[in-house]
Amino acid sequence: MSEQIHKRRKRYKGTHPRSFDEKYKELNPEMYPETIEKVISKGSTPAGMHISIMVDEILEFLDIQPGQVGLDCTLGYGGHTSKMLEKLEGQGHVYGLDIDPIEIEKTTQRIRNKGFDENIFTSLLTNFRNIDEVSEKYGKFDFVLADLGVSSMQIDNPERGFSYKKEGPLDLRLNPKMGKPASEILKELSKEELENILEENSDEPYADILAKNIYSFIRSGMEVETTGQLYKIIDKTLNFIEDKNRKDLVNKTAARVFQALRIEVNQEFEVLHEFVEKLPKILTPGGRVAILTFHSGEDRIVKKAFKEMKNSGIYDDVCRNVIRPRKEECHRNSRAKSTKMRWAIKAK
Ligand SMILES: C[S@@+](CC[C@H](N)C(=O)[O-])C[C@H]1O[C@@H](n2cnc3c(N)ncnc32)[C@H](O)[C@@H]1O
Incomplete structure (x- = not known):
């Protein structure tokens, strides 16, 4: 009989493990819902997940109907995408883009595990500066979301080098x-x-x-x-x-x-300029787009593009003022504090 090697599971160090690797419960949020709930209730984000921001406001604006086709340009943890998919009630399609080859695989699996198969959800490893190519292949979109920046999983992983709080290689590549x-x-x-x-x-x-x-x-x-x-x-x-x-x-x-x-x-400003320029071409008439930004440089680019395109008749309507998350959301999720949402509706 072959000898079985017994691998001892890493000990979970108390209620507050310090190092990223030791947080195996947080890194497997689906398997440890109670631990995750506790971490979130303290106003923190578990190391292996991302809490989606302004979900209600986004869904209210996008007004997704069964049968529509949408594009989530920043799939991340898949939180917004999952909610969009629910709104489709089994009819239509959501395409999710992300530039991060590490997280996109995990997220695609997570969405499949929720019961959304290839007929309703497709993930694509690509930069959202290429939305014109995506649209040439898959058609125009009734609703589009871009939730800019990085996800909590990326920030929390010391190997990625996104945070001064964690010792790791100074990398910062998405x-x-x-x-x-x-x-x-x-x-x-x-x-x-x-x-x-x-x-x-x-x-x-x-x-x-x-x-x-x-x-x-x-x-x-x-x-x-x-x-x-x-x-x-x-x-x-x-x-x-x-x-x-x-x-x-x-x-x-x-x-x-x-x-x-x-x-x-990551040439984020150049990418964002290209993205807002290409956006109207990938929207159906009446198609809706919402963008979440996290600092003034990003917001300026979106605000200017939406305003100019409204004046030239490309968009029927754009938000007059920036929309901010509610106080309770910022309290629950400190990463929401700097969020600004803007939206636009393509002319019919
Ligand atoms: C804030 S997170 C999105 C979180 C997501 N909305 C959710 O609910 O889980 C931003 C994501 O966008 C991705 N991203 C950033 N810039 C990108 C780009 N130019 N093209 C494609 N994905 C990008 C990041 O890798 C990250 O996964």
Whole structure:
């Protein structure tokens, strides 16, 4: 008889495991609903999932009817997509795009497990800057959603390098199989280019001294290969701040620096410009689009495009004011606090 090797399951360390790997319950949310409920009720997002934002507002606006065809440009955890699929009542189709080859596989499986088969849901690994190609192949869409930025699963996974709070490689690529990681890009930037990126992508008030310091650290041969190494430079750069809120200020600055680098690494502004330009061509007459943005740079691009296209008659109607999540939602999910929603309806 062959000897069976007994593999011991990792011990779940108390109620608050610290490292990402140890959170095996959070990383398998479908299997541990009670743990997930507890984490969410404390206002946190479990490490292996993403809490969808402004679901009610989006569904109310999109007004999805059975038989329609929709496009979720940012599939993520599949939260919005699942709700859209429910609205179809078994008739129609939702296409879900994502650029992340790691999460799209898990999400597709998650949606299949909910009973949505190939006849009603298709996931496509592609950048939403290619919506024109998607539409050429699959036709026009009655409703479209883009929920920009990164998902909680991406932020929480230290291997992806999205957060200054987790030690990991300074990567920040939404698709780690394409392009260069942030650590490589940093080596190629001049001081002025880095300063511009910090200013334009994150309105960083300390852009000049941060760019100067990061640049000279790299040029003097110091390694900036990990999230922790970059955080230390930011911390050192701001050592003139003696305020009692110093730690908080350093963390907020680090969040802005990481955001600015992420936007650069993934060319997020260029992609968003291309996307809003192409959008009307992929919508059916009367087709509806909603976009969630998370910082002023993104919102400006959407606002301007919608306004111009309303004035030129491409859209029948666009939202006059930005729509924000309700207070209770921000309380339950702190990641919702910076969300802005805008919508448009294609002319008939
Ligand atoms: C905020 S999450 C979406 C969460 C989703 N709405 C949900 O309810 O689970 C954003 C997702 O968009 C993806 N993404 C970001 N930029 C993209 C792009 N240019 N093309 C395709 N997917 C993109 C990210 O990889 C991430 O999975």
